[in-house]
Amino acid sequence: MTLTPILTRNWGTERSWTLAAYQAQGGYKAAKKAFKMTPEQVMNEVKDSQLRGRGGAGFPTGLKWSFVPKDNPNPRYLVVNADESEPGTCKDIPLLMASPHTLLEGVIISAYAINAHTAFIYIRGEVVHPIRRMQQAVQEAYDAGLLGKKILGSGFDLDVIVHAGAGAYICGEETALLNSLEGRRGQPRLRPPFPAVAGLYASPTVINNVESIASVPSIIEYGKDWFAAMGTEKSKGFTIYSLSGHVKRPGQYEAPLGVTMRQLLELAGGIRDGHQLKFFTPGGSSTPILTADDLDVPLDYEGLAAKGTMLGTKAMQVFDETTSVVRTTLRWVEFYEHESCGKCTPCREGNWWLGQLLAKLEAGKGEEGDVDKLLQVVDTIAGKSFCPLAEGALACVTSAVQHFRDEFEVGYHTPAWEHLPYELSAVFTVPGKEDEQ
Amino acid sequence: MTHEHDFADTGFLDTTDQSTAIDRAALDQLEAIAERYPVKRSALMPMLHFVQAIDKRVSPAGVEAIAKILEITEAQVQGVATFYTMYKRRPAGRHHIGVCTTALCAVMGGDLLLEQVEQTLGIAPGETTEDGMFSLEKVECNAACDFAPVMMVNWEFMDNMTPEKAEQLLDDLAKGRDVTSTRGPVLTSWADNERVLAGIPDGKANDGPSAGEPSLEGVKIATAKGWSGIPKGVRS
Numbered sequence: 001m002t003l004t005p006i007l008t009r010n011w012g013t014e015r016s017w018t019l020a021a022y023q024a025q026g027g028y029k030a031a032k033k034a035f036k037m038t039p040e041q042v043m044n045e046v047k048d049s050q051l052r053g054r055g056g057a058g059f060p061t062g063l064k065w066s067f068v069p070k071d072n073p074n075p076r077y078l079v080v081n082a083d084e085s086e087p088g089t090c091k092d093i094p095l096l097m098a099s100p101h102t103l104l105e106g107v108i109i110s111a112y113a114i115n116a117h118t119a120f121i122y123i124r125g126e127v128v129h130p131i132r133r134m135q136q137a138v139q140e141a142y143d144a145g146l147l148g149k150k151i152l153g154s155g156f157d158l159d160v161i162v163h164a165g166a167g168a169y170i171c172g173e174e175t176a177l178l179n180s181l182e183g184r185r186g187q188p189r190l191r192p193p194f195p196a197v198a199g200l201y202a203s204p205t206v207i208n209n210v211e212s213i214a215s216v217p218s219i220i221e222y223g224k225d226w227f228a229a230m231g232t233e234k235s236k237g238f239t240i241y242s243l244s245g246h247v248k249r250p251g252q253y254e255a256p257l258g259v260t261m262r263q264l265l266e267l268a269g270g271i272r273d274g275h276q277l278k279f280f281t282p283g284g285s286s287t288p289i290l291t292a293d294d295l296d297v298p299l300d301y302e303g304l305a306a307k308g309t310m311l312g313t314k315a316m317q318v319f320d321e322t323t324s325v326v327r328t329t330l331r332w333v334e335f336y337e338h339e340s341c342g343k344c345t346p347c348r349e350g351n352w353w354l355g356q357l358l359a360k361l362e363a364g365k366g367e368e369g370d371v372d373k374l375l376q377v378v379d380t381i382a383g384k385s386f387c388p389l390a391e392g393a394l395a396c397v398t399s400a401v402q403h404f405r406d407e408f409e410v411g412y413h414t415p416a417w418e419h420l421p422y423e424l425s426a427v428f429t430v431p432g433k434e435d436e437q
Numbered sequence: 438m439t440h441e442h443d444f445a446d447t448g449f450l451d452t453t454d455q456s457t458a459i460d461r462a463a464l465d466q467l468e469a470i471a472e473r474y475p476v477k478r479s480a481l482m483p484m485l486h487f488v489q490a491i492d493k494r495v496s497p498a499g500v501e502a503i504a505k506i507l508e509i510t511e512a513q514v515q516g517v518a519t520f521y522t523m524y525k526r527r528p529a530g531r532h533h534i535g536v537c538t539t540a541l542c543a544v545m546g547g548d549l550l551l552e553q554v555e556q557t558l559g560i561a562p563g564e565t566t567e568d569g570m571f572s573l574e575k576v577e578c579n580a581a582c583d584f585a586p587v588m589m590v591n592w593e594f595m596d597n598m599t600p601e602k603a604e605q606l607l608d609d610l611a612k613g614r615d616v617t618s619t620r621g622p623v624l625t626s627w628a629d630n631e632r633v634l635a636g637i638p639d640g641k642a643n644d645g646p647s648a649g650e651p652s653l654e655g656v657k658i659a660t661a662k663g664w665s666g667i668p669k670g671v672r673s
Contacts, residue, residue, distance in 0.1 A: 002662070003662075005659045012647060014647075126523065127580065127592065165521070168522065251650070251652060252653075255655075267654075317541045327544065331544075339577065430549050430600060
């Protein structure tokens with residue numbers, strides 16, 4: 001296995017975020033190439049590359065584009081989902097900061113393929129500097145004739161609007177994002193109709209993750225066969241794996257789909273000195289956790305589905321043996337409780353109840369049977385909400401109980417912080433608390 | 438005296454404070470934001486960010502102005518303002534401090550950092566110091582997990598925090614010394630950055646590095662080993 005830097009390859013170069021630097025290393029060649037093709041040819045190239053959505057669901061990108069009805073008279077819109085908020089996920093924000101033109105070139109090519117003349121880049125609001133870089137990239141592109149009227153002499157018009165969110169995880173769900181972009185509360189919409197038919201302003205809309213759109217220029221430049229030669233049978237191409245937590249060198253590792261956690265951990269220098277792996281998420285906190293038994297599972301869509309989990313956003317949060325799984329699960333559940341949009345009662349109330357039970361267990365005040373009660377609450381939420389937010393919350397609870405039931409039952413008599421002192425999992429020593437370590 | 442400012446915890450708009458600094462120029466700016474979009478209601482969120490830049494909170498006057506420009510009701514504006522955590526009911530501090538305490542950051546030290554910041558500033562999350570210098574928030578995952586534990590100041594990254602760095606940071610800010618974000622510019626204020634979120638550039642895009650070290654780990658290894666993703670013979 002070797003790493004394959006494509007999206008990340010220019011991240012460390014001098015003023016990588018500027019148009020001049022991007023063009024100096026061949027940037028916007030793919031857009032020029034695309035304009036010599038028909039929109040159908042561009043769409044087919046992406047479809048045949050078998051690129052699948054990199055934002056979590058893994059839906060084939062080209063197929064999503066092809067759902068836009070040809071006979072709909074309304075304007076079409078392209079919306080880039082840069083609301084990166086899934087716990088553990090930290091790949092899109094560095095891309096926006098280091099190479100916003102990679103995304104912008106992808107936007108130009110993708111908008112051309114679906115014949116959209118307005119595109120939006122919806123970025124979560126809590127990251128001001130990446131937003132600055134994206135705003136500047138768009139301005140540079142207008143000034144250079146890469147956006148606006150008849151771009152690159154092609155006769156194709158495109159406007160791009162950078163839009164900052166205001167703090168709501170739920171807006172990463174595509175229909176909630178559309179509501180938010182329309183100036184409404186970010187609550188998911190019932191589907192059908194799907195956004196491809198009735199999305200933004202009830203017009204045909206394609207919504208893709210940053211990494212998906214940013215992958216398009218390389219597919220156009222080097223070809224579908226080059227892309228599809230990487231990866232595994234049904235999970236083609238390269239992707240950015242994000243490692244965080246108790247590893248020696250957390251960070252972004254771009255590799256062909258199907259690498260294993262063992263391989264990634266080796267590149268990241270392994271678990272911090274003197275410690276062992278306890279559990280990890282394969283694709284953010286909404287994907288069921290795995291353990292050291294799963295180090296050789298291929299990290300692709302099928303490999304992880306076979307283990308009852310998901311590739312998600314390819315965000316490996318790694319925890320060593322000092323970590324309380326009860327504490328971690330509680331904090332994930334509190335995240336979902338906080339971020340539930342409130343639309344569906346099972347999600348809004350159910351996550352609150354999960355939090356109550358987990359807090360009791362964390363404090364060592366659980367009662368016999370509370371772990372089963374936890375799973376009963378899970379049952380009352382599962383499959384009973386509009387969008388996948390609630391399912392994500394359940395994924396961490398059920399998988400944590402499945403792997404570490406004993407540790408939850410310790411909560412019937414002993415606080416988690418006594419069972420596994422919390423200071424030990426911190427990455428720094430706390431003044432005055434050295435003795436405890 | 439401290440006060441809570443998050444809508445999420447305290448309900449609706451604070452109508453007891455009618456003060457505003459919204460003038461003709463600010464109204465013109467709000468109208469200009471509305472014109473960016475094919476359908477003007479889409480401008481509601483950037484307009485709320487702009488109101489915060491001017492009034493340090495979502496002010497009653499700001500809500501009224503937005504409703505008028507967008508031709509929607511004030512209740513509709515408030516309905517949106519109260520949904521999103523970045524909109525504040527009461528004035529935020531000059532510097533808005535965020536400590537990430539979602540699972541991974543919490544475990545790696547975020548909980549300890551939050552405790553420390555609370556003690557140093559003498560306020561709880563959701564509160565602003567009496568002198569208006571600092572407000573504090575427990576933030577949810579900020580997409581910087583490979584830099585954990587993470588703090589945010591005015592929504593700029595302060596990566597790989599430790600108790601010593603946090604202490605120094607708060608001291609420097611309190612004394613008005615320059616503090617540079619680990620991946621961004623010298624910190625100015627929360628309100629200044631709200632302008633950027635409203636879509637008004639501040640000319641600082643070229644400040645700071647292209648990326649932090651963790652973002653480059655994979656590329657570094659690939660370069661050292663001669664690995665590449667692009668086809669052989671293609672110049673990169």
